[in-house]
Amino acid sequence: MEIKEFQGLIKDIYFEKDNRRGIEGTFMWLCEEVGELSRAIKKKDRENLREEFADVLAWTFSLANLLDIDLEDAVGKYKNGCPKCGKIPCECRE
Numbered sequence: 261m262e263i264k265e266f267q268g269l270i271k272d273i274y275f276e277k278d279n280r281r282g283i284e285g286t287f288m289w290l291c292e293e294v295g296e297l298s299r300a301i302k303k304k305d306r307e308n309l310r311e312e313f314a315d316v317l318a319w320t321f322s323l324a325n326l327l328d329i330d331l332e333d334a335v336g337k338y339k340n341g342c343p344k345c346g347k348i349p350c351e352c353r354e
Contacts, residue, residue: 290319
């Protein structure tokens, strides 16, 4: 599935609920899902990792929809490599 297609799907499924919840409430849900992903990483639970990565992506896309951000356009930031050094792989110092 393409980024634009996924963003549209998430909008179709959740936009009304997300809009009622608002930006702040939706952001809080995203933060909760990131916490759940953290726990799955600690447990090394592959099946749960897949689910939590999907949830983090879905909530990120929901938040972008509320803020009218086209994520396909936004990820273009990385199309030429690292935005800071311009290299693939990145050669920036940590």
